[in-house]
Structures are given as structure tokens and as C-alpha cells.
Amino acid sequence: MEFDCDRLADILLDLATGRLGSADRRAAETHLATCPSCAERVRRCHDVIAGLDAWEVPAPPEDLVERTLAAVEGAGVSPGERRRRAPSPMGIRPPTVARVRWGWRTGLRAAAAAAIVFACALQLSGDFVPRIQERIEDAQLELCAQQLSRLGVALHAYRRDHGEVPASLEDLMAALLKEGYVTDPGIFRCPAHADGGEDGMSYPPYTSYMDLLGMGRASGEASSGGGRATAPGHLGDCPVLGDRPGNHAGHMQVLYLSGVVETIELDALHVSMAAWTYPRTRGGG
């Protein structure tokens, strides 16, 4: 097969990587011997290949296989089974139901087992149940922080693209969903407070952020309680979105313009203050 420059341009990479068949390679080499331009192209292609060869990436972590197999195990999905529900966030598999033949001996054994379990539960409930509860609350705080981050990024992207943000909270939520900045309406609701309040939004924007966007305090429905904003000392310290007081028991999370999500421990005396004074330090100070 005869090669012209166009043909050689088509098979350049195959030639440079040695994937060309022998007949095509000989024909290409014959052409290269008489065409300095194509010879230069091949040389530069080799430079690119040298660059590709030098592109080193990190080796996979040693435990990647184990973690992957653990994730598969934890998902609890049998081969071929479609996922009808998302895996439990705590990685707990749902119980399987077994069919049992009931007779009096089975009933006696079941009653004895139940009595033992009940006695153990009474013994352990002193610290076991609170520990489980604590883990649930930690998981909710973690999920809440992730939602705040994602909402903050969506809000920022919306403002960047549109130059402004809708004045009402309802319009803001609708716009973010409609235009694909967020895809799941559940993101507006704190996992610890499922209904999100009357407006379905657990994370109202702070007045200080809305002021920053030039919206002023006229948009009272978009403010967190409508209180006076504390002017941030540094732009990154401006609170953007935050939990409604009471979303979490004893905690409140705030997303700042810097991107940091801060968890603030609150006691009962400070809960009502937090929504108004934008605490930036632990303890509501």
C-alpha cells in the first residue's frame, strides 16, 4: 500500500507505538525516507509518547482490594439483584426473614431466648443505647455537613452564573433544583430534622451573606431569623448557610464563605443567640 502524507497522519500513533502491521509499517517507512515533514511529525509523536510514558501516577493503596471487597460485602446486594434501596449509611445489613415451624418446644426456646436477651438489654442499656444514639447523631452531623457544603457550592455557582440569587427562599430552592445545581430536594432538609421546618428548608442563608450579595435585609424571608448581621472581620468568615436552631440536639453547623463547615456546641442558653450573632467559635462566643 502506498502512503501519502494524509494516510501517514491517520496512522501516526499506530506507527509510533508499534501497533502497525508489518506491511503497513514497511510502506510507511518507505514514505518517511522521502518526506522530511512526515519524518518530523513522527519524531514529535515520539516526543509526545515519551511524555506519556513519563506520566507517572501513584500506585494503588495496599488495602484497596480489601476495602473494595468490604464495600461490596457491606452493600448487601446479591449478584444480579437490583438495588431497590440505598445501602444503610451505617453499613448495617437488613435482617433476613426465616420461615420457622412453631411447636411448643420452639415456643419455649424462643421465650427463654427472649428472656435472656431482655435481661442482657436491661444490663447493657445503661451505656449501650446511648452509645448507639451518639453514633447516630455523629452520622447525622457528618451528613448534614456534607449537605451544607454541597448547598454552599450550588449557591455560589448559581450566583456566579446568574449574577444574583432569587429573593425568596422558595424561589431559590426551586431555581437550584430546576437548573440542576442540586438534583435531590432532600439536600435542603437536615437529616436530623426531616421536615426542614415550614418552608422545607433546614438551612436558611444568613443575612450577612444575603447582604454581601446586595440583597439587603428587605428579603427577610431569606434570612436566618432576620436578626442583625455581625459584620465579619474577614470575608472568609462570612456565614453563608446554617442549621436552624434545634435541627440537632445541642449542636449547630454553619458553612462559611471560606468553605469551612463549623460545628458549634450549644447549650440551651445559647441556642436562641446563635441564629442571630453568627458565632464563629465553639461555645457560641
Place this chain on the structure above:
Amino acid sequence: MTVAEPATCDEELLRRSAGGDPDAFRGLVERYRGPLFRFLVRCAGDAHRAEDLFQETFLSVHANLLRFRPAARFRPWVYTIAVNLARDEARRRRVRPDLGGAVSRMRGAGSAEDGPDLVATLEGAEVDPLEAMEAAERAERVRAAVDDLPEKGREAVILYYYEGLRYHEIAEVTSVPLGTVKSRIHNAMARVMETLTQSLALRPVE
């Protein structure tokens, strides 16, 4: 625990996995640990994201074991899943850029893996130091040029060059005709070469 013998083909391991053999599935994951992870790092640009994508890929493989057609080949199939997951992840990242720089949380922030030290990779080689520096600079420019490629062109180049897939396999993975694959790779390489020419102030090839 028995690890599958290297001679056992992917499709046989897959068949055994579908039959409930955990060692066979482990064998598949181990076999693709290196190549698939490296592919995902190059696509996603970040080792942490690549780890997540790797796990998601095999979660999907496991959930769809029984749907794998007997006559199909596993390698293009697993790369198809990985490519689709990487694209979905890239789309999510485009909609949600970092707020005020790197988004971090007080409970621990992930950070992007630093790029390789290209000069360090040449340490110990008996080359002229100036040549080594020029080679390192050229390599870095090539990498940057590949990073700048359109997503589908970059994917095609990575699948072709690093994963050694053939054109028809790349067509299967990316669900486009064979001609489209060839033109994507051709255009991507032309673009990288042009970028390299300009950045190194080389005379254009006439």
C-alpha cells in the same frame, strides 16, 4: 484462601463469581487493582477520587454479575462502567466548583494528590542533566496538554495508550462507532502535538 491462577481468564473468574465464588471475585478485583486504578487516576486527576471510583466500579460489577452476557468480554465491560462513573463524577464536579478555593471541613479535608516529581523519576539515569531537564519539562507539558483535552478525547487516548485497548474495544467501551474512536484519538494526538510545538517554540511542521 485460594487466589485464582493467573492463567484463568477474566470471563471464567466472572462466571465463577456469578456462581457465588468469593475467591473468583477477589481474583478479578486484584487483577484490575493496578490497571483500572491507574486509568481512573488519569481520568479523574486525583488518587482519592480514583479509589472511590474503583470501589464503585466493582460494586456495579458485583451487582450486575448475572446480567453479563456469556459471549462478551469482561475487560471492555469493566472499563465501560469505569468510564461512565468517571464521567458522572466529572459532571458533578463541574456543576459544583469549590467555594472560595478548596472546600474543606473541620473534620478532615481530603487533598488532591500532588503530581509526580518528573525530575525525580529521572534520578539515577545516566543522562545529561540538561537533557534530563528538557525531557522532564517536555513530559510535564505533554501531561498538561493531555489534561486539557476534551473529556472524550482524553479518555480515548488513555484507553488506547495506557490500557492497550484496541480501537474496536474502545468503541465498545465508549459506545461510539469505530471511525469516531479513530478520529478522536487522531485529533487528540494532533492537538497535543500542536500544543507541544507551541509551548516549546518549535517550528510548525509544514
